[in-house]
Amino acid sequence: MRLVIVGASLSGLRAAQAARRAGHEGELIVIGAEPHLPYTRPPLSKELLQGKQEIEDSALPVDELDVQWRLGTEATGLDRTRRRVRLQNGGEEHYDRLIIATGCRARRFDGPGAHLDGxxxxxxxxxxxxxxxxxxxxxxxxxxxxxxxxxxxxxxxxxxxxxxxxxxxxxxxxxxxxxxxxxxxxxxxxxxxxxxxxxxxxxxxxxxxxxxxxxxxxxxxxxxxxxxxxxxxxxATLNTEWLTGSGLELDPGVACDPTLTSTRDPEILAAGDIASVPAALAGGARVRVEHWTTAAEHGQLAGRNALVAHDERTAHTAPPYFWTDQYDAKIQALGCPALAEHSELLELSPDGGRFVAACVQGRLVVGVVAVNAARRLAWYRRALQTPRPLTELKEALAQEDATLGSPVGAMP
Amino acid sequence: MIKVHIDLNLCQSHGECVAIAPDLFQLDENDFISWQEEVDDSRRADLEAAVNTCPMTAIRIEG
The missing domain is CATH 3.50.50.60 (FAD/NAD(P)-binding domain)
Structure with missing residues (x-):
């Protein structure tokens, strides 16, 4: 079996690693538009920019994967009838199974002055x-x-x-x-x-x-x-232009079922920013998640699922996790806080510097946001493996004796 | 047995590993990580998931 992965960033790498770990012994081809082996992007806006890390620190460990890397060349087309990916350099790659992980690029300003230096x-x-x-x-x-x-x-x-x-x-x-x-x-x-x-x-x-x-x-x-x-x-803008005319459903991401399989072709899976996947927190509607952890999880699952028949594939169910580091705050979130109608503070440290808030839509907790409270977030992650009403979450929280402290008054 | 290493210069206490295997990884009250340094082979899948989901690629396993 010839497994081709288009996209040589986090999702593509995790897919390649998972396929090898799951016993894939056939050819493994990874195509990447950038000239680099896979690297991790979160430090680019933080540690690298601040001079605390150098370029080589962002490289992801690649192991001995026996991968044929096709780097510095974009995929330009997909022919599903002949099962071929067309490349910018004129070449083609034949696949038996294909994982699409081409992700996004930065959206540009196209108004006056966009071309200026600086x-x-x-x-x-x-x-x-x-x-x-x-x-x-x-x-x-x-x-x-x-x-x-x-x-x-x-x-x-x-x-x-x-x-x-x-x-x-x-x-x-x-x-x-x-x-x-x-x-x-x-x-x-x-x-x-x-x-x-x-x-x-x-x-x-x-x-x-x-x-x-x-x-x-x-x-x-x-x-x-x-x-x-x-x-x-x-x-960000999706890198889906090369899929135009392929017959895959684009919504505008690659429309998938919960196993990350394309809705139109069981030989094709998608992972990471580009995959549009039904989510329980969104009432079963397909959502795209442009965050690091989802890209890593999707890659691992797509790499395993690509090796087996469609009816043997497992679903991606984990709610999104994402974070940002700004100044002295680590802000972490679970689920889809942006869907919330209101937030309610659940825990607050006595000094006010650490807190956890639930993001609520109707009766349901659709997300949690934690500031400088990583240990507590791990508890919420276990508590919210399936969507729960706020009342139920508060009952579970009342049994916990290791919270940051009780919130008094309004939002911090 | 599998040896588990965490580079404390890299760890930023995301807690991904804690969510995957709370019996092997813990965060204390100050959000510092502690972990079981030698783990039975039967837990390889959990450890690999932790390695591959750590946002800082701070976890390494051996054996």
Whole structure:
């Protein structure tokens, strides 16, 4: 059996490792658009940018996998009739089973001034190296988009002494952690000296007359921000163009059943950012999760499932887990906090620096957010293996004697 | 027996390993990790899942 994996990042690597561990002895081909062996991206916006880690520290251990790597070449097409992946370099790879893990790329700003020098995105190792070099001589950084990448880069830049303005059209930063905690994240950035502009969007970037170097940005409320470096952090775009015309269902991710098998072709599975998979927390609707842990879990499962017939494959059921590190806060989340209508504080440390909040939709806990409370989060992860009503979770919590402390009063 | 190593310079107390195998990995009140350093072969699948799901790739197994 010839197993081909398209995508040489975390999901693709975990799929290759899992297939070998599960006894795959046939050919194993991994195709990657980037020239590198697999590396881990979370440090790119944090440790690498802050100079606490070097490029080689982000390499993922690859073991002795007996993989035929096809690196630095994009997949450009999929012919399911002939079971072939077409490559940018003109080659083709035949597959018996195929795992699609091509993930996302950084979404770009396509308005006026997007081409100017000093305008960055952050997704790849090269992006991080370029941004790190730019920050060394930046006076003011403009971050467009206050999601994970935007907020982490803002925090890293502040730690380097760079002035930061961050803008977002949303009413608060870090939307994936849900609406109720948004004011807290906004205050955290303001406390660390970030000028936060919530509401206006980016209209245009401009340079000084006669210069190709960015000098600032015009926002949709008519105001301007001066900046000598700009990070566009407007989320990600799916790498699915090569699947156009393949007949696979794109929604716009690769539509899968719970076993990560394509809804249209049992020989094809998907993993990571690109896989759109039914989720219990979303009432069985398909969701895509663009987070590290899901990519790792999907890869491991897809690698095992690809070796067996469709009816022998197991389902992915774990709720999403994701985190961010900003300043002195480790913020961790389970489930889908962004689906919540409101949040309720469940635990609070006496000094107020650590807490756990439940994110609730109807009666159901759809997510949990913890700040500097990793040990407690592990408890919630076990408690919420299946979706539960808030009342039930609180009853279980009342039996626990190792909580951070009882919350008194309103949200911190 | 399988030997389990955790690089404490890398560990950031995500707790993935604790969720996978709470009897082998624990976080204390200050969120510092502790773990069983020698584990029976029967637990290989749990240990491999912990190695592969650790966001910091801080866990290494031997044997």
């Amino acid at each position: 305008v960055h995105t952050l997704r790849t190792l090269e992006d991080a190296v370029a941004l790190r070099a730019a920050l060394a001589s930046t006076r003011r950084l403009l971050v467009v988009g206050a999601g994970f990448i935007g907020c982490e880069v803002a925090a890293s830049a502040r730690s380097l002494g760079v002035e930061v303005t961050m803008v977002d059209i949303a009413s608060h930063p870090l939307v994936p952690f849900g609406p109720a905690l948004g004011k807290r994240w906004a205050q955290m950035h303001r406390d660390h000296g970030v000028e936060l502009r919530l509401g206006p969007g980016l209209e245009a970037l401009y340079g000084d007359t006669g210069s190709e170097r960015v000098a600032g940005a015009r926002l949709s409320d008519g105001t301007s921000v001066e900046a000598d470096t700009v990070l566009i952090a407007l989320g």
